[in-house]
Every structure is written in C-alpha cells, then in structure tokens.
C-alpha cells in the first residue's frame with residue numbers, strides 16, 4: 420500500500436479508506452482485514468470478469484487457508500432487490516460462513532449496498548470490506564456504512580447501518596470505467612463542494628478538463644477530498660440523526676426521478692444515480708433560491724458546473740410532477756408526513772429544512 424493515500428474515518432467504529440493504484444492485487448492488505456477463514460466475494464457481471472480473479476488470487480496468495488466463495492449479481496440497479504439479497508444470504512450459508520466471516524464487496528454502489536446489507540444481516544452482522552470500482556462508490560456509497568436494497572416503492576427503503584472494516588479504492592480500475600459512469604461519480608464529488616466547501620467547488624470549476632480526461636493526480640485528489648468530507652460527517656453522525664442528512668443534497672428529488680422512471684440500467688437510457696442527483700441538486704438549489712435562502716447566482720453557478728461536466732440538469736420528459744411529489748413523500752428524511760428537504764444557503768452551505776410547502780415543490784416540478 421506504499422502509493423496509497425489514506426483517509427481515516429473516526430467515531431465508534433473507526434476504519435481506513437485507502438486510495439491509490441494497485442490495491443486490488445494487494446492480497447496482504449485485503450487479507451489483513453479477514454478475521455476468520457470464510458470470505459464471500461460479491462461482485463457483478465461486468466466487474467467480476469475483469470477483477471474478481473485477481474482479488475481471489477491475491478487473497479489466496481496471502482492466506483492459502485481461506486475458503487473463498489463468489490456471488491455474482493447481474494450488473495445494474497435492477498439487481499438491488501430483496502430477491503438477490505436472499506441469494507447472497509444463501510451463498511453465505513452454502514459457504515458455511517461463521518461469525519468471523521468477511522464479505523468483500525467488489526463493484527459499484529449496487530454491489531456495495533447489497534453486499535453490505537447481506538453482511539449486516541448474516542448471523543446478525545459479519546465484517547464487510549468495501550472495494551469500490553466506480554468513482555461514485557469510491558466517493559460516496561462505500562464509505563459510511565449505509566447498506567440497503569430497493570423495493571418498487573422506493574430506493575434504499577430496506578437496509579441497515581453497517582460500517583465497513585476497511586475501504587480500498589483502487590484508482591487503476593477507473594481506466595475501464597465508461598465516461599458516463601465517470602460523470603455520474605463527479606456529480607457526487609460536486610455535491611461535497613456545493614454543501615461543504617466553496618474552495619473545493621472552485622477547484623472543480625478549474626480542473627474540469629483534467630478530471631474529465633481522467634488525469635490520475637486530479638482524480639486521486641478529488642476522491643481523497645470527497646472521502647475526507649464524507650469521513651468527517653459520518654464520524655460525527657453515523658446514524659444520520661443530524662448533519663449526515665446534508666449529504667443527501669439533491670437526493671430526495673433524485674431518488675424520486677430514479678424510482679418514477681424505473682431504475683437506470685444497462686439496457687435503457689434512464690438517468691443513473693449520479694445523473695438523477697445532478698438534476699436533484701439543481702432542483703434543490705432552485706427551490707432554495709425561490710424561498711429566498713440562497714443567491715440565484717450561486718444556483719446558476721451550480722447548474723453551469725454540472726452541465727460543464729456533461730451532467731443533466733433538467734427533469735427528463737414524461738415524468739408527472741404529482742407522481743414525483745408522491746415519491747418524495749416516501750423519503751426517509753420526512754417526519755410526521757411532512758416534506759423535509761436538504762436545501763442550501765449558497766455555495767458551501769446546506770441546511771435541512773423541515774415542513775417544506777408542497778405547493779412550492781409541485782410548482783418547481785411542474786416548471
């Protein structure tokens with residue numbers, strides 16, 4: 420791990436995020452987090468053919484005694500279901516995994532969320548090591564212990580908080596990431612600038628070309644800065660009782676779009692998670708400006724930056740405003756049946772706003 424940057428996540432269950440090239444083949448580092456003898460490697464049908472063999476071999480070389488099972492999901496958000504969760508649990512049972520087993524999640528957010536949830540539930544909780552292979556999962560979903568599956572009524576409605584034992588973000592794998600997936604990850608990177616760090620936002624404005632060209636140093640800096648923002652937040656508020664909710668800027672609108680259009684997949688043009696969050700951030704920022712909370716110029720700057728990174732900023736055609744609003748009512752942040760949204764006060768400052776007037780939201784969704 421000599422070339423790796425590290426970010427420490429503090430709090431009651433501390434762990435380290437390692438960021439750098441070549442981590443997937445560092446069996447000693449990976450195996451160092453396996454306490455027992457059983458490993459279930461969870462991946463998907465795109466990532467597994469590229470990297471699962473390498474990880475298995477690296478683990479075996481470091482720990483020849485390990486019994487390593489593999490569970491492969493069909494790639495795509497459509498796989499984040501209770502049915503596939505059940506199959507992952509069956510794979511742990513078939514492996515004979517004991518309480519000291521380790522689930523290794525090798526893939527993007529879908530794999531990380533489902534594998535993490537299986538680890539949270541098997542024998543009431545076994546270890547999970549997150550090995551994210553997309554930019555989005557490196558900067559967001561692999562860190563902080565949120566695990567879940569989707570149901571038709573909404574995203575991530577069934578899940579658990581289960582912090583990983585470690586996170587290994589191998590930046591070399593980003594070379595095989597499709598450009599659309601890279602941009603989706605950059606939406607979550609931009610989110611940290613928008614809600615917490617105006618200087619980082621400005622840096623993202625300056626480094627757009629380098630990041631879109633996948634410049635290794637710029638990407639590593641963006642990943643490390645994003646992980647530091649996430650680590651600080653989740654260490655203070657692991658269970659989202661307060662400030663962690665700010666990380667959901669754009670997500671209530673975004674999840675409503677994702678659920679209403681049908682989850683983005685390989686065989687359709689539906690917005691993927693990062694794209695939906697990009698649209699959601701613009702909507703949240705616009706609502707904030709409309710409510711007099713944030714300067715309209717900052718909202719315009721956010722929209723310009725997202726568009727400059729090739730991200731969508733408008734609700735896709737054909738989604739009914741009332742239907743989107745109905746989806747938003749099922750958001751996990753809502754309390755007592757009232758909309759509770761993350762809005763902003765301008766660059767670098769977000770706030771949770773309770774009891775948002777639904778008619779303002781509907782007007783925005785209709786506009």
Ligand code: GLY
Pocket residue numbers: 559560562563565663664666667
């Ligand atoms: N993705 C937001 C969070 O982990 O809290």
